[in-house]
Amino acid sequence: MKKQRLSIPEECRASLTGIADVQEIMGGKWKYLIISNLFFLGKLKFMELCRQIDKISPKVLSKELKDLEINQLVNREICDTKPITVEYELTDLGKSLHNIILEMGKWGITYRNTITKK
Amino acid sequence: MKKQRLSIPEECRASLTGIADVQEIMGGKWKYLIISNLFFLGKLKFMELCRQIDKISPKVLSKELKDLEINQLVNREICDTKPITVEYELTDLGKSLHNIILEMGKWGITYRNTITKK
DNA sequence: GTAATTAGTTACCAAAAAGTAAGTAACTTA
DNA sequence: TAAGTTACTTACTTTTTGGTAACTAATTAC
Numbered sequence: 001m002k003k004q005r006l007s008i009p010e011e012c013r014a015s016l017t018g019i020a021d022v023q024e025i026m027g028g029k030w031k032y033l034i035i036s037n038l039f040f041l042g043k044l045k046f047m048e049l050c051r052q053i054d055k056i057s058p059k060v061l062s063k064e065l066k067d068l069e070i071n072q073l074v075n076r077e078i079c080d081t082k083p084i085t086v087e088y089e090l091t092d093l094g095k096s097l098h099n100i101i102l103e104m105g106k107w108g109i110t111y112r113n114t115i116t117k118k
Numbered sequence: 119m120k121k122q123r124l125s126i127p128e129e130c131r132a133s134l135t136g137i138a139d140v141q142e143i144m145g146g147k148w149k150y151l152i153i154s155n156l157f158f159l160g161k162l163k164f165m166e167l168c169r170q171i172d173k174i175s176p177k178v179l180s181k182e183l184k185d186l187e188i189n190q191l192v193n194r195e196i197c198d199t200k201p202i203t204v205e206y207e208l209t210d211l212g213k214s215l216h217n218i219i220l221e222m223g224k225w226g227i228t229y230r231n232t233i234t235k236k
Numbered sequence: 237g238t239a240a241t242t243a244g245t246t247a248c249c250a251a252a253a254a255g256t257a258a259g260t261a262a263c264t265t266a
Numbered sequence: 267t268a269a270g271t272t273a274c275t276t277a278c279t280t281t282t283t284g285g286t287a288a289c290t291a292a293t294t295a296c
Contacts, residue, residue, distance in 0.1 A: 005169055012158040018226025019154050019219065020172075025229070027147060028283080036137050040130040046243055051123055054138075057285065062244060083242035083293050096228070099221040101137065107218055108136025111143070114211075146253080164273055178254065180274060201263050201272035 022100075025071050030056060030064045035073065035094060036101050043089040073097070140218075143189050148174060148182050153191065153212060154219050161207040191215070 026032060030053070037052050038044060044052065050061050065088060068074040073094035079085045090097075144150060148171070155170050156162060162170065168179050183206060186192040191212035197203045208215075 006159060006166065008159060014227055015220070015223030016151070016154055016158065018223040018230065019150055021226040021230055022222045023147065023150060029141065029145060032137055032141060033134070036134055040134065041124060041126060047241085048124065050243095055285095058244065059246090059286090060284065063283095078243095081242085084291095085242060086244085093229075093232075097225060100218065100225055102133070103217040103221050104140045105133030105136040107215060108139040109132055110214075111211075112136065112139055165271085168273095173255095175255065176274065177256090177276090181253095199272085202261095203272060204274090 028064065030060065031068065032101070032104065034064055034068065035090065035097055038074065038088060038090045039095070039098060039101055043087050045085050045087055049088060068094070146182065148178065149186065150219070150222065152182055152186065153208065153215055156192065156206060156208045157213070157216060157219055161205050163203050163205055167206060186212070
């Protein structure tokens with residue numbers, strides 16, 4: 001008898017597929033942090049964002065922002081200023097990640113408290 | 119004038135730190151999927167979990183489970199059966215990730231619907 | 237003139253993550 | 267006896283990711 005996957009409720013299957021999809025889009029070290037900074041601080045220029053996120057390099061930030069733009073989570077706007085500036089902000093789709101972000105923030109804070117109290 | 123970080127509300131700062139912490143613990147390609155499978159399906163044996171998660175290899179699963187055990191999100195129990203079996207389940211701390219998992223699942227489902235409808 | 241600002245890009249290198257295939261050891265089933 | 271089950275581990279290779287430093291080009295401040 002060959003072993004098969006467990007048969008599970010369609011609801012669970014759908015959730016698990018959803019989670020796998022989120023991982024594809026939001027995978028990597030930086031995406032949640034970039035999205036969160038834009039969520040909490042609103043529209044930011046490239047260098048503002050770069051300074052805001054500890055240890056990220058412009059190369060990596062640039063690449064991650066491109067990925068997020070492709071997936072329509074972030075909008076890029078070139079401003080016609082003296083030294084050219086570029087502003088990034090969340091799209092509506094990007095903003096719709098707020099529940100995930102808020103829950104992550106809450107969990108992280110609680111985790112830190114439980115660990116340090118021990 | 120040297121450019122500094124933006125000064126932001128303490129609440130935001132705390133959330134952002136929390137999110138960075140979550141990333142440290144839950145980073146990588148597989149952790150959310152492992153946790154989610156254990157969340158939706160309950161206690162699972164090593165090979166059940168391995169079959170359940172598409173494309174994961176035993177080597178990687180083994181390594182990820184060790185990480186999760188170290189961070190006390192998963193419990194490992196050796197069962198005294200004929201061919202030895204090992205069961206994994208979420209700890210209370212692991213279960214406390216449920217809000218994040220449920221929100222990710224929801225977002226992923228909605229995202230897929232909006233994309234495919236276009 | 238020099239340095240600093242803007243937003244990146246490029247080349248090069250190192251480290252981390254992941255994939256593949258095979259092996260171990262004890263036991264069961266055909 | 268041979269193959270399949272359990273839970274992994276090991277060695278090896280490839281891919282991905284990330285980091286550093288330098289560079290562009292235009293503009294401003296000193």
